[in-house]
Amino acid sequence: MDVSSFVLLSHEQALRRQLDITANNMANTSTVGYKREQALFHEFVETVKDAPVEDARKTSFVLDYGAVHDASQGAFQSTGNALDVMIDGPGYLNVETPEGGVAYTRAGFVKISSTGELETSGGQRLLDPNGQPIVIPAELKNQVSITEDGTVMAGDGPVGRLAVTDFADENMLEPRGDGMLTGANGRMLGAAQTKLKTGGVEASNVEPITETTHMVEILRSYQTSQRLSADLNDMRKRAIDRLSRVG
Missing domain, CATH: 3.30.1120 (Arylsulfatase, C-terminal domain)
Structure with missing residues (x-):
């Protein structure tokens, strides 16, 4: 040849x-x-x-x-579930993997498990900035809301805050094959840097x-x-x- x-x-x-x-x-x-x-x-x-x-x-x-990855943001897609969130800006929700590690996602479907923990639609536990699951008291499961900075409110008080991690280089993120991404050297965003929209999720940015x-x-x-x-x-x-x- x-x-x-x-x-x-x-x-x-x-x-x-x-x-x-x-x-x-x-x-x-x-x-x-x-x-x-x-x-x-x-x-x-x-x-x-x-x-x-x-x-x-x-x-x-x-x-x-x-x-x-094209990091441009997708459109807001209303779901009717008050717990669903869309990250308005950079960052990824922190999710516990089956192996006990941390993965990241922009898919903001949120539900309360039978044990009272916040989790994704796939059953993975959502984590707080300390890497711990967020637990809702059984008597307050019907009084849960999520504020713009990611704080999870149950009744009149906070029970935790959703961790959001940003990456300076998006290309370092690797797909896991289950809708989640893995990556290193992320930066945890503080409450003042986090902006969430509730009642919906982020649609795909594919045209x-x-x-x-x-x-x-x-x-x-x-x-x-x-x-x-x-x-x-x-x-x-x-x-x-x-x-x-x-x-």
Whole structure:
């Protein structure tokens, strides 16, 4: 395989990666708190000393560097549940993982478990700034509200505050596969820095029309790459045919 074929192959692999990410975005259009992803690529330039002309000395390949999150905020989606919250601004709710660690989410579905603890719709316990679950007294389960700064009120007094963690580099967050994210070096936001909206959750920030258009562009780019590959193959065949006639 010659250099031109390697370049086209690297391009097609990049397009496949883009298509996978775009398809995943489309599949999560209705996923609460989901942040669309974008493929991240890097150009790798290889210098060839023995190229016949100066312009052919540098060959550009495409390297896949993974994906980055689009941190833009989704729209407020009313649910009718007074305990559901949307983070208005940066940050993630802290959630206890089955292994006992901490994960993060923007999906603000909140309910009270049978044991009186605040948890997500998936049954994971929500944590306070000290990494502890928030427990509601049994006699006050029908008198629970959440204020703008994340304070959980039961009756006339507070019983805890929802922890919200911000990350300077969103790209350090990794999906767990259960709607949660994991990451390190987060910064716990104080009450004055936390702003929640209650009675609803944050919708996905995926724009279906944009993703559909992107998918069409990827398909056209792939078709162009395939045509170039076919043209190069025809050129090689003609060259071999002409060389076979020499002498």
